[in-house]
Amino acid sequence: MEKSGWLLTKNHLNDIVTITVVTKTEESYEFAVRGIEMNLNIACVSGDGIGPEVIAEAKRVLNKITEEYNHNIVYKDVLMGGASIDAYGEPLTDEVIGIAKAADAVLLGSIGGNTATSPWYKLAPELRPEAGLLRLRKALNLFANFRPAYLYEELPEACPIRKDVIGNGFDMVIVRELTGGLYFGERHTKEVNGVITAVDTLSYSEKEIHRVAVKAFEIAMKLVKKPNQFDVILTENMFGDILSDEASAITGSIGMLPSASLNETRFGLYEPSGGAAPDIAGKGIVNPIATILSAAMMLRYSFDLEEEAGKIESAVKQVLKEGYRTVDIMPQDKNQCKTVKQVGTETMGKLIAEYI
Numbered sequence: 178m179e180k181s182g183w184l185l186t187k188n189h190l191n192d193i194v195t196i197t198v199v200t201k202t203e204e205s206y207e208f209a210v211r212g213i214e215m216n217l218n219i220a221c222v223s224g225d226g227i228g229p230e231v232i233a234e235a236k237r238v239l240n241k242i243t244e245e246y247n248h249n250i251v252y253k254d255v256l257m258g259g260a261s262i263d264a265y266g267e268p269l270t271d272e273v274i275g276i277a278k279a280a281d282a283v284l285l286g287s288i289g290g291n292t293a294t295s296p297w298y299k300l301a302p303e304l305r306p307e308a309g310l311l312r313l314r315k316a317l318n319l320f321a322n323f324r325p326a327y328l329y330e331e332l333p334e335a336c337p338i339r340k341d342v343i344g345n346g347f348d349m350v351i352v353r354e355l356t357g358g359l360y361f362g363e364r365h366t367k368e369v370n371g372v373i374t375a376v377d378t379l380s381y382s383e384k385e386i387h388r389v390a391v392k393a394f395e396i397a398m399k400l401v402k403k404p405n406q407f408d409v410i411l412t413e414n415m416f417g418d419i420l421s422d423e424a425s426a427i428t429g430s431i432g433m434l435p436s437a438s439l440n441e442t443r444f445g446l447y448e449p450s451g452g453a454a455p456d457i458a459g460k461g462i463v464n465p466i467a468t469i470l471s472a473a474m475m476l477r478y479s480f481d482l483e484e485e486a487g488k489i490e491s492a493v494k495q496v497l498k499e500g501y502r503t504v505d506i507m508p509q510d511k512n513q514c515k516t517v518k519q520v521g522t523e524t525m526g527k528l529i530a531e532y533i
């Protein structure tokens with residue numbers, strides 16, 4: 178470099194570019210500039226009920242990750258479910274399907290409302306909020322739904338099963354077929370001998386079973402945390418829905434269960450396994466962990482960002498270890514309650530982001 182001027186150097190190990198500027202009075206300044214590592218284009222559905230609250234916290238955590246690791250994340254916020262019915266008269270528009278297809282992944286909060294009181298449930302079944310989700314899963318061919326159910330060592334009091342039965346906890350993943358079976362089978366009602374009779378069909382082609390089984394075998398190698406306790410349950414669509422709800426009872430709360438829905442590519446839809454919980458929506462008390470862990474799965478499966486995904490999972494564990502709990506994972510026992518701290522949705526999200 179001449180007496181004054183500037184010099185660019187690139188460190189090939191970490192991709193950091195350093196600009197050294199020397200002024201006429203020979204003072205020297207160094208600036209380190211790091212290029213963007215990865216662009217993440219996410220179609221984001223906050224949805225209904227508790228959806229917007231949990232998505233806000235997942236975004237908070239993802240933004241922290243992208244800052245730390247220098248990724249660039251762009252959200253395209255779209256409507257689906259009840260919110261889309263209110264705006265467009267249908268639970269999913271073709272435009273949103275197009276936006277989802279053009280994105281790298283979809284992050285979803287929850288859809289649906291109170292089936293007894295919401296006007297959405299006065300509509301024909303195919304126009305109700307849930308139909309939008311089913312249509313999107315089908316349109317994106319998301320046939321493999323992974324629902325890991327993991328009992329955290331940091332959350333032992335959450336499991337109602339006796340200690341001598343549960344041992345050192347459990348670690349399992351439910352692989353639920355998501356685009357076939359009873360959900361999409363032909364159905365009708367007819368009168369048989371004067372009695373109204375309902376017929377639902379559960380049909381799977383060999384190809385449909387094969388492709389989801391291949392995914393299940395792949396994950397059983399990849400996901401293993403504790404080989405001796407790890408189980409993969411491969412199941413039909415509706416039974417998978419029931420089983421994952423049941424699994425939540427032994428991990429403490431459905432608010433802890435993330436999910437990933439995948440097709441044959443890297444594309445995926447990531448959403449908590451629970452519903453819209455309209456009874457607690459807007460109160461700031463819902464557990465955002467399932468959605469935050471779904472965002473971690475998104476980084477792992479759609480972007481191959483294993484380290485970043487692990488960072489989120491460790492931060493969740495750390496926050497639980499420190500004794501922070503949302504209301505759904507508070508211990509039942511009054512004495513145990515004294516050893517933990519109850520927090521709301523936003524505080525839980527902020528704590529997890531802080532531990533990253």
Ligand code: IPM
Nearest residue numbers: 288289307310311418450452
């Ligand atoms: C789930 C939900 C959905 C399903 C509903 C909202 C259609 O319960 O993702 O588990 O049954 O698949």
Ligand code: MN
Nearest residue numbers: 418422450451
């Ligand atoms: Mn369900």
